[in-house]
Amino acid sequence: xxxxxxxxxxxxxxxxxxxxxxxxxxxxxxxxxxxxxxxxxxxxxxxxxxxxxxxxxxxxxxxxxxxxxxxxxxxxxxxxxxxxxxxxxxxxxxxxxxxxxxxxxxxxxxxxxxxxxxxxxxxxxxxxxxxxxxxxxxxxxxxxxxxxxxxxxxxxxxxxxxxxxxxxxxxxxxxxxxxxxxxxxxxxxxxxxxxxxxxxxxxxxxxxxxxxxxxxxxxxxxxxxxxxxxxxxxxxxxxxxxxxxxxxxxxxxxxxxxxxxxxxxxxxxxxxxxxxxxxxxxxxxxxxxxxxxxxxxxxxxxxxxxxxxxxxxxxxxxxxxxxxxxxxxxxxxxxxxxxxxxxxxxxxxxxxxxxxxxxxxxx
Amino acid sequence: xxxxxxxxxxxxxxxxxxxxxxxxxxxxxxxxxxxxxxxxxxxxxxxxxxxxxxxxxxxxxxxxxxxxxxxxxxxxxxxxxxxxxxxxxxxxxxxxxxxxxxxxxxxxxxxxxxxxxxxxxxxxxxxxxxxxxxxxxxxxxxxxxxxxxxxxxxxxxxxxxxxxxxxxxxxxxxxxxxxxxxxxxxxxxxxxxxxxxxxxxxxxxxxxxxxxxxxxxxxxxxxxxxxxxxxxxxxxxxxxxxxxxxxxxxxxxxxxxxxxxxxxxxxxxxxxxxxxxxxxxxxxxxxxxxxxxxxx
Numbered sequence: 001x002x003x004x005x006x007x008x009x010x011x012x013x014x015x016x017x018x019x020x021x022x023x024x025x026x027x028x029x030x031x032x033x034x035x036x037x038x039x040x041x042x043x044x045x046x047x048x049x050x051x052x053x054x055x056x057x058x059x060x061x062x063x064x065x066x067x068x069x070x071x072x073x074x075x076x077x078x079x080x081x082x083x084x085x086x087x088x089x090x091x092x093x094x095x096x097x098x099x100x101x102x103x104x105x106x107x108x109x110x111x112x113x114x115x116x117x118x119x120x121x122x123x124x125x126x127x128x129x130x131x132x133x134x135x136x137x138x139x140x141x142x143x144x145x146x147x148x149x150x151x152x153x154x155x156x157x158x159x160x161x162x163x164x165x166x167x168x169x170x171x172x173x174x175x176x177x178x179x180x181x182x183x184x185x186x187x188x189x190x191x192x193x194x195x196x197x198x199x200x201x202x203x204x205x206x207x208x209x210x211x212x213x214x215x216x217x218x219x220x221x222x223x224x225x226x227x228x229x230x231x232x233x234x235x236x237x238x239x240x241x242x243x244x245x246x247x248x249x250x251x252x253x254x255x256x257x258x259x260x261x262x263x264x265x266x267x268x269x270x271x272x273x274x275x276x277x278x279x280x281x282x283x284x285x286x287x288x289x290x291x292x293x294x295x296x297x298x299x300x301x302x303x304x305x306x307x308x309x310x311x312x313x314x315x316x317x318x319x320x321x322x323x324x325x326x327x328x329x330x331x332x333x334x335x336x337x338x339x340x341x342x343x344x345x346x347x348x349x350x351x352x353x354x355x356x357x358x359x360x361x362x363x
Numbered sequence: 364x365x366x367x368x369x370x371x372x373x374x375x376x377x378x379x380x381x382x383x384x385x386x387x388x389x390x391x392x393x394x395x396x397x398x399x400x401x402x403x404x405x406x407x408x409x410x411x412x413x414x415x416x417x418x419x420x421x422x423x424x425x426x427x428x429x430x431x432x433x434x435x436x437x438x439x440x441x442x443x444x445x446x447x448x449x450x451x452x453x454x455x456x457x458x459x460x461x462x463x464x465x466x467x468x469x470x471x472x473x474x475x476x477x478x479x480x481x482x483x484x485x486x487x488x489x490x491x492x493x494x495x496x497x498x499x500x501x502x503x504x505x506x507x508x509x510x511x512x513x514x515x516x517x518x519x520x521x522x523x524x525x526x527x528x529x530x531x532x533x534x535x536x537x538x539x540x541x542x543x544x545x546x547x548x549x550x551x552x553x554x555x556x557x558x559x560x561x562x563x564x565x566x567x568x569x570x571x572x573x574x575x576x577x578x579x580x581x582x583x584x585x586x587x588x589x590x591x592x593x594x595x596x597x598x599x600x601x602x603x604x605x606x607x608x609x610x611x612x613x614x615x616x617x618x619x620x621x622x623x624x625x626x627x628x629x630x631x632x633x634x635x636x637x638x639x640x641x642x643x644x645x646x647x648x649x650x651x652x653x654x655x656x657x658x659x
Binding site for chain 1 (some may be wrong): 418552554557558559560561562563564565568572573577595
């Protein structure tokens with residue numbers, strides 16, 4: 001049970017700045033996901049918390065104690081690595097028991113704690129197995145048990161499911177979330193998979209070029225992205241660049257009354273908020289293809305200026321390639337210089353589902 | 364349809380036979396050379412030391428071997444060779460392992476310089492190294508001159524003592540040792556070391572519990588490989604070593620060249636070969652064990 005505070009953390013390697021003025025407060029028992037593309041600095045932040053990288057400046061505090069300059073073996077953190085990092089010359093029991101042996105605990109206590117940890121990760125009775133006899137998922141559970149058995153104040157997970165297949169990844173992330181909630185352990189989780197972040201996190205921190213773009217609950221990150229980068233990075237998003245003139249965002253295919261000053265802006269509309277209406281007019285977007293996902297159909301359309309958009313429509317409606325469609329956005333966000341300047345629902349349109357109902361079939 | 368199947372089956376087997384022949388031809392020359400230049404001389408040497416000319420024709424005799432092991436001078440030479448080999452192997456590990464660890468885990472630019480310096484002796488011929496060492500640590504060498512200049516006494520020179528060849532051989536074999544140990548260390552991932560640090564192991568415990576057990580095989584390979592070279596070395600023991608006792612290399616040459624005694628020279632060679640064969644088998648066993656563990 002611990003609180004993690006990161007203050008103005010900075011890390012530079014030679015001429016590149018990996019993390020720049022990053023601050024974060026993680027509450028006791030909270031699971032925070034660091035999410036970002038490759039090179040965004042998320043792993044570097046985690047490695048600095050674990051003690052494997054020294055910050056250039058800034059402070060890392062665990063329960064108020066500054067641990068920034070402590071070596072990894074003296075920090076109350078436990079890290080699970082992407083590559084499992086199990087020691088192949090030890091069996092499962094010894095892998096988990098190694099840290100306890102270093103702490104010179106009595107043999108009976110080590111045995112009890114290791115068996116408890118194995119039960120916790122669903123591998124009871126696997127202690128005598130060699131690590132190379134385990135599947136990828138089992139190896140990652142052993143790595144998790146190895147960290148948990150030492151009861152760290154902060155659990156650090158560095159893309160732990162990246163090397164696993166999709167099915168196993170989904171199962172393991174649920175199990176990890178269950179264990180984390182049961183133990184109430186403060187956890188920092190690094191991933192570049194938005195699904196993972198949305199499914200697991202209490203809070204998501206979206207990183208870009210070593211800086212925090214937005215730190216919020218998953219639903220807020222998805223529904224109310226504060227920057228154009230976050231809007232594009234989380235989920236699917238359509239962007240239409242044009243100008244705001246006289247309080248209206250004007251584009252040949254879509255015009256929306258907005259409450260911002262005149263100037264260039266980027267309109268963002270989620271595929272599920274973008275309806276399509278059949279039109280015979282030349283001003284319509286051209287349907288490129290429609291893909292049936294069972295629960296919905298994703299229609300790809302192209303605007304006259306070459307911009308490509310995706311619209312999620314009802315499976316009962318079929319769009320043929322080459323058909324003309326009018327864009328009917330239900331909700332939008334407007335960005336200028338990467339910052340959110342306006343958002344809202346479009347007048348006269350109730351919900352996405354309702355908007356989908358009015359689209360006529362063009363065959 | 365059947366014709367097509369037959370034709371394709373025939374077409375498939377012909378290239379396979381051709382590939383097999385090409386493969387055999389490719390290995391034929393090295394196999395022939397190994398047989399001619401290595402296997403045949405070994406067998407000829409063993410046979411010629413056991414079946415010797417006597418007054419009533421060729422007879423089986425172990426007299427030359429009995430002489431070698433009953434002769435105190437020959438035994439002393441063998442003992443010196445084994446001592447030199449053992450001491451060199453230990454020193455090479457003690458010197459090479461820290462350098463290899465530094466090269467593997469250091470991220471500083473200084474590591475490149477250290478690597479260059481560690482590899483440099485590989486490009487220095489043994490004879491030049493020998494005379495360089497004589498001029499440096501020999502009597503009235505550079506070290507003595509420098510000590511004298513500051514009013515200190517001269518060092519007891521290792522030149523012409525058993526330590527002379529030890530210093531030279533360690534210097535000469537260091538690059539190979541460092542390269543092989545570094546290659547062994549490359550198999551230990553950074554995350555394996557970091558995971559150990561994470562659960563509370565300091566640098567010494569990481570080395571003892573994580574690194575050393577996982578590079579046991581490469582240490583075995585390194586030792587057997589360097590020991591093979593040191594046991595049969597000639598130039599450095601000949602130039603830097605004592606005249607008596609002497610290592611097996613110079614001993615064999617002197618027995619053959621100065622004493623005109625080919626039978627005893629060959630016997631010494633066979634005995635040296637048996638020791639080297641032991642290390643050779645050890646080396647092959649280490650390699651095979653390593654391959655088995657990697658395939659798991």
